[in-house]
Amino acid sequence: MVKTTENNSDTAATEQLAAHPAQIPTHPDEKKSLPAPNIVPDGVSPPIQHPLDPLNADEINLTTRLLLASSKFQKHMRIIAITPNEPDNKQSVLDYKSKDQLQRRATATVRDPKGRTTYEFVVDLTNKTVEKCTEYKNGQPGLTFDEMVEGDDLLRANKDLLAAFAKRNIKMDDVVFYPFSSGYRDETDSSSKRRIYRPYAAVRKHPEDNYYAHHIDGLVITVDLDSFTVEVEDHAIIPIAPKSGNYDPEGIKSPDNV
Numbered sequence: 001m002v003k004t005t006e007n008n009s010d011t012a013a014t015e016q017l018a019a020h021p022a023q024i025p026t027h028p029d030e031k032k033s034l035p036a037p038n039i040v041p042d043g044v045s046p047p048i049q050h051p052l053d054p055l056n057a058d059e060i061n062l063t064t065r066l067l068l069a070s071s072k073f074q075k076h077m078r079i080i081a082i083t084p085n086e087p088d089n090k091q092s093v094l095d096y097k098s099k100d101q102l103q104r105r106a107t108a109t110v111r112d113p114k115g116r117t118t119y120e121f122v123v124d125l126t127n128k129t130v131e132k133c134t135e136y137k138n139g140q141p142g143l144t145f146d147e148m149v150e151g152d153d154l155l156r157a158n159k160d161l162l163a164a165f166a167k168r169n170i171k172m173d174d175v176v177f178y179p180f181s182s183g184y185r186d187e188t189d190s191s192s193k194r195r196i197y198r199p200y201a202a203v204r205k206h207p208e209d210n211y212y213a214h215h216i217d218g219l220v221i222t223v224d225l226d227s228f229t230v231e232v233e234d235h236a237i238i239p240i241a242p243k244s245g246n247y248d249p250e251g252i253k254s255p256d257n258v
Contacts, residue, residue, distance in 0.1 A: 045057040045058045045059075048102055048104065049098065050096065051086075051087050051092070051093050051096055051102060051103070051104075052084070052086065052093060053084075054084060055082065055083070055084050055106055059104065059106060059125055060082050060106075062123075062125055062128070063082050063106040063108055063123045063125065064079065064082070066123050066128060066129070066130055067079065067108055067110070067121060067123065067130065070121070070130040072119075072121070072130065072133045073110070073121070073130075074112070074114075076112070076113060076114055077110050077111065077112050077113075077119075078110065078111045078113065078147075079108055079109075079110055080109045080110060080111050080118075080141040080142070080144055081108070081109040081141060081142075081144075082106055082107070082108050082109075083106065083107050083109075084104075084105075084106060084107070085105035085106055085107045085122055085123075087103060087105075101126075102126070103126050104124075104125040104126055105122055105123060105124055105125060105126075105131070106122075106123045106125055107120055107121070107122055107123075108120070108121040108123060109141045111141060111195065111226075113195070113225070113226040113227070114226075116192075116193065116194060116195070116226050117135055117136070117137050117192075118135070118136045118137075118139060118140065118141055119133055119134065119135050119136070120133070120134045120136065121133050122134075137192050138190075138191060138192045139191055140191040140195060143179065143181070143197055143225075147225050148179045148197070150225070150228075151177075151179065151197065151199070151223040151225060152177050152179075152199075154223060154228060154230055155177050155199065155221065155223065155230060156172055156175075158230045158232070160230070160232040161201075161221065161230070161232055164219060164232060164234050165216075167234075167237060168216065168237055168240075170203060170216065170240075174203050174204060174205060175201055175202070175203060175204070175216070176201070176202045176203070176204045176211045177199040177200070177201055177221075178199060178200050178202070178211075179197050179199045180197065180198060180199065180200060181197055181198075182196045182197050182198045182222065183198065194224050194226050194227070195224065195225045195226045196222055196223060196224050196225065197222075197223055197225070198220065198221060198222050198223070199221055199223065200215060200216075201215070201216040201219060201221065202214050202215045202216060203216065203240055208246070208248065209244070209246065210244065210245045210246045210247065210251075212245070213241055213243065213244065213245025213246075214240050214241055214245070215240070215241075216240060217236075217238040217240075218234065218235045218236040218237055218238045219232065219233065219234055219235070220232075220233040220235065221233075243256060243257060243258050244256060244257050245257065245258060
């Protein structure tokens with residue numbers, strides 16, 4: 001087994017990850033078709049009419065501005081999620097009338113890649129203040145689509161992966177990375193130590209090709225999204241399944257399909 005590590009740390013990437021739609025692109029051709037981030041301007045959101053209404057765009061924008069202005073929020077931190085913070089007093093929700101003043105709060109889940117820790121900020125949207133900040137060292141928020149897209153860029157530029165694929169006569173342009181959670185192998189995978197995922201790599205010959213049928217075995221790839229580090233473990237060169245495994249009408253009829 002050969003294990004290599006490459007650090008492609010990029011300050012710009014750690015400070016600002018671009019937003020992407022909810023479809024994870026797994027190949028450069030798919031990235032080209034991604035639309036630009038859609039930022040909703042203030043004042044165009046539907047009004048809030050009930051304490052349990054979802055956050056609208058105005059409230060999400062306000063939460064972001066209040067976080068960025070807070071002394072507790074550092075510019076290298078990443079906002080992972082912004083969700084409604086339900087009222088503590090449940091009876092007030094049951095008794096709510098349309099003329100009552102709304103008290104609105106949001107919870108922002110934030111990752112600190114330098115401190116390798118996670119925070120939850122409670123933001124009071126009514127009084128426009130950051131109300132509370134709680135640190136969670138032994139937990140991880142879910143991976144975001146923009147992190148996976150950024151991870152895909154790291155993988156495609158990684159010289160150790162390029163070398164591993166070259167040994168197998170595989171071109172990077174034919175490779176698809178599909179992200180999966182890392183699992184737990186030992187203490188180095190602990191959620192308190194780093195933020196990782198382990199993508200599977202497969203070969204795709206054309207846009208409609210079933211790459212799940214062409215997994216590249218023998219490789220274990222780890223992406224650390226805190227340090228922007230890629231680790232490659234090359235255990236063995238294992239032949240890729242030769243059949244196409246496509247389930248479209250043409251593929252099903254082909255004798256070389258399965």
